Amino acid sequence: MKYIYNLSEWLSKIIGINAGYIYSTLSTIILFTIVHYVKKFIGKLIKKVDDEKKEFNYYQKLNIIVTIISFIAVIIIWEKHFENLITLISFVSAALTISLRDIIYNFFCGIYIKTKKIFQIEDRIEINGYKGDVISIGSLNFEIIELDMDEYEGQSTGKIITIPNSQVFTYPIKNYNKAFKYIWDEIKINVPLDCDLPKNKNELYRIINSNEIIKAIPTKMKKQVHNSSANYRLYFNKYDPIIYTKVKDKYIELSIRYLMHPKKSRFIKSNIWNNILIAYKNGNIDLYKD
Numbered sequence: 487m488k489y490i491y492n493l494s495e496w497l498s499k500i501i502g503i504n505a506g507y508i509y510s511t512l513s514t515i516i517l518f519t520i521v522h523y524v525k526k527f528i529g530k531l532i533k534k535v536d537d538e539k540k541e542f543n544y545y546q547k548l549n550i551i552v553t554i555i556s557f558i559a560v561i562i563i564w565e566k567h568f569e570n571l572i573t574l575i576s577f578v579s580a581a582l583t584i585s586l587r588d589i590i591y592n593f594f595c596g597i598y599i600k601t602k603k604i605f606q607i608e609d610r611i612e613i614n615g616y617k618g619d620v621i622s623i624g625s626l627n628f629e630i631i632e633l634d635m636d637e638y639e640g641q642s643t644g645k646i647i648t649i650p651n652s653q654v655f656t657y658p659i660k661n662y663n664k665a666f667k668y669i670w671d672e673i674k675i676n677v678p679l680d681c682d683l684p685k686n687k688n689e690l691y692r693i694i695n696s697n698e699i700i701k702a703i704p705t706k707m708k709k710q711v712h713n714s715s716a717n718y719r720l721y722f723n724k725y726d727p728i729i730y731t732k733v734k735d736k737y738i739e740l741s742i743r744y745l746m747h748p749k750k751s752r753f754i755k756s757n758i759w760n761n762i763l764i765a766y767k768n769g770n771i772d773l774y775k776d
Contacts, residue, residue: 595651666710
């Protein structure tokens, strides 16, 4: 510290700026240099973690801790000059408020997102016409990896969309994973009016209940709904797959309703349709042909 003080005194004589300001500036530069290399060193240790999810979470926590420590350290370094700085800021505060309004607004919206947990990393959300899986949440914006706009079966386009945090106050958010991981999906099957309805429904129940992914979900869903009961008034009277019947003009519409994970929707539907087509070829299901 003595060397920094002597350097500050020397620079003060040359450039005519108060030595205290120079000392604080140099201390701040040294602080951020040390923080940078410490963060880099810890980052190398985190890289050794085999689990990618844990690695990502460790990086997020490291960034938060480093930001807090740096902020406190800067306050300590500049504490003696706060009174003068506040006087200076008072002259430009109006201009800054106008020019930085969006940045400030996004910053506080970011705090709201993280404290209220509107969505978290890996959640599938839809906001302002954009749908995707959340891959990062920053101080000013969050990022999603875009999906096409199919209701459940959206496939990744590979594009990363950056959205300002303030949009959470401007647009409704559809969260496919909040409170519990599973959502209801339906497949509609049309069968002839004169078909053997019980036989067709029994075969469809056999197909849907033979899917190992769907079979395991009701028990998990009950547990998640129970765990969320303190925060949400949630109630489902049925968790197992069910087939609803509706008579149309020329055929009967059977709606197979079941729980599934939104990220596995396309795979599950493909599996169910493959089995339905096999059952149709074997004469176990009567599909309506217009």
